[in-house]
Amino acid sequence: MPDTLYRAAFVLPVASPPIRDGFVAVRDGVVIGVGPIGERPPAGEGAEVDLGSVILMPGFVNAHTHLELSHLEGALNGERGFVTWIEDQLRVRAERPADEASAGIQKAIAFLLASGTAAVADVSNSLATAGPLRESGLHALVLHEILGFDPTKADRVLDQTRAARAPLLETGSAVFRIEVAAHAPHSISRELFALLIADGGVKSIHVAESRAEDDFLRDGSGDWRGFLDRRVGPVAFTAPGTTPVRYLDALGVLRPGLLAVHCVRVDESDARLLAARGAVAVLCPRSNEFLGNGVPPLALLLSSGVSLALGTDSLASCASLDVLEDARFLARRFPRVPGAAILHALTRGGAVALGFEDLGEIRAGSRARFAAVGFEGGPPADPLAFVLNEAVPARGVA
Ligand SMILES: [Zn+2]
Numbered sequence: 001m002p003d004t005l006y007r008a009a010f011v012l013p014v015a016s017p018p019i020r021d022g023f024v025a026v027r028d029g030v031v032i033g034v035g036p037i038g039e040r041p042p043a044g045e046g047a048e049v050d051l052g053s054v055i056l057m058p059g060f061v062n063a064h065t066h067l068e069l070s071h072l073e074g075a076l077n078g079e080r081g082f083v084t085w086i087e088d089q090l091r092v093r094a095e096r097p098a099d100e101a102s103a104g105i106q107k108a109i110a111f112l113l114a115s116g117t118a119a120v121a122d123v124s125n126s127l128a129t130a131g132p133l134r135e136s137g138l139h140a141l142v143l144h145e146i147l148g149f150d151p152t153k154a155d156r157v158l159d160q161t162r163a164a165r166a167p168l169l170e171t172g173s174a175v176f177r178i179e180v181a182a183h184a185p186h187s188i189s190r191e192l193f194a195l196l197i198a199d200g201g202v203k204s205i206h207v208a209e210s211r212a213e214d215d216f217l218r219d220g221s222g223d224w225r226g227f228l229d230r231r232v233g234p235v236a237f238t239a240p241g242t243t244p245v246r247y248l249d250a251l252g253v254l255r256p257g258l259l260a261v262h263c264v265r266v267d268e269s270d271a272r273l274l275a276a277r278g279a280v281a282v283l284c285p286r287s288n289e290f291l292g293n294g295v296p297p298l299a300l301l302l303s304s305g306v307s308l309a310l311g312t313d314s315l316a317s318c319a320s321l322d323v324l325e326d327a328r329f330l331a332r333r334f335p336r337v338p339g340a341a342i343l344h345a346l347t348r349g350g351a352v353a354l355g356f357e358d359l360g361e362i363r364a365g366s367r368a369r370f371a372a373v374g375f376e377g378g379p380p381a382d383p384l385a386f387v388l389n390e391a392v393p394a395r396g397v398a
Pocket of ligand 1: 064065066123206261313314
């Protein structure tokens with residue numbers, strides 16, 4: 001017998017077709033049944049919770065963010081380009097006190113829970129987010145981010161980051177894990193990439209995000225060269241003369257389940273390569289727009305068979321941590337892409353990509369973590385279109 005029986009005007013289970021006037025039965029935090037209200041199981045006194053005029057969905061998955069940058073909300077603008085934004089971010093971050101960062105992390109986690117997000121992949125250099133996320137009630141994959149373009153320091157970077165991560169590895173659980181992220185193809189030396197691959201590979205990397213990255217990998221030129229000269233000093237680098245995706249493949253970085261974040265500047269053969277390697281394209285379209293990097297080619301990625309997930313990126317390049325708004329952005333820009341594909345990326349696609357098999361759909365055995373979008377007046381004819389097209393915030397239900 002369920003200990004909670006939710007009733008909602010619509011249930012979008014993702015794993016199965018939408019249900020009008022549906023129920024979701026829960027026991028001990030796990031779904032034990034879903035279906036039309038007429039088929040609900042008997043529930044004990046007080047167990048039935050009528051959510052009313054809402055569309056109930058699996059909790060969302062934010063497959064790319066940096067919660068440690070949350071205190072930079074509104075502090076930066078993207079109008080002077082990607083590389084200037086990175087330099088501004090490094091400067092402002094160094095100026096701000098650590099307690100501001102901690103307060104920002106806590107506020108961000110509270111927002112994620114309240115707005116219907118069930119899981120995050122959180123990229124962190126400092127690992128300051130690990131403790132708060134482990135206690136948060138979110139499913140969390142913390143991605144320890146590694147950077148290093150000076151080949152002579154590659155060994156040291158690997159050793160230092162391994163040592164920093166070691167005490168946290170044993171705190172892992174079914175809902176909390178730590179893995180490694182490489183920052184980007186243009187911010188890591190070939191030597192450091194080789195060490196990372198030999199050490200088990202990376203789970204996530206920013207790739208094909210900006211023109212600066214393209215220029216640098218094509219012939220060593222552009223804004224990124226200037227940045228490296230200022231920050232690292234003169235370092236010899238032979239440009240691979242290819243696209244970021246093909247360069248990563250040559251290095252052995254592309255592999256099943258890799259979170260390939262952004263994938264804005266990909267051509268057809270890049271997209272086919274991502275699909276063939278089983279990488280997941282994590283799209284953060286609002287961040288891309290903020291930084292003037294363009295729009296990810298959603299239709300091309302889908303037609304090439306690339307698995308998709310969605311992320312917000314950080315509050316330093318995005319107005320909110322509400323990943324539903326990224327889904328809505330894509331629905332607006334790609335009206336011919338089926339809404340079901342976007343909902344899948346927002347939920348199940350992200351859950352599988354992060355290794356949280358018990359999230360992202362509503363079916364017997366899945367975790368009872370939901371998002372609800374309310375409507376006023378009569379029920380919408382197409383609840384999924386309502387979710388993707390109306391500016392109504394979601395709230396978490398658990
Ligand atoms: Zn990012």
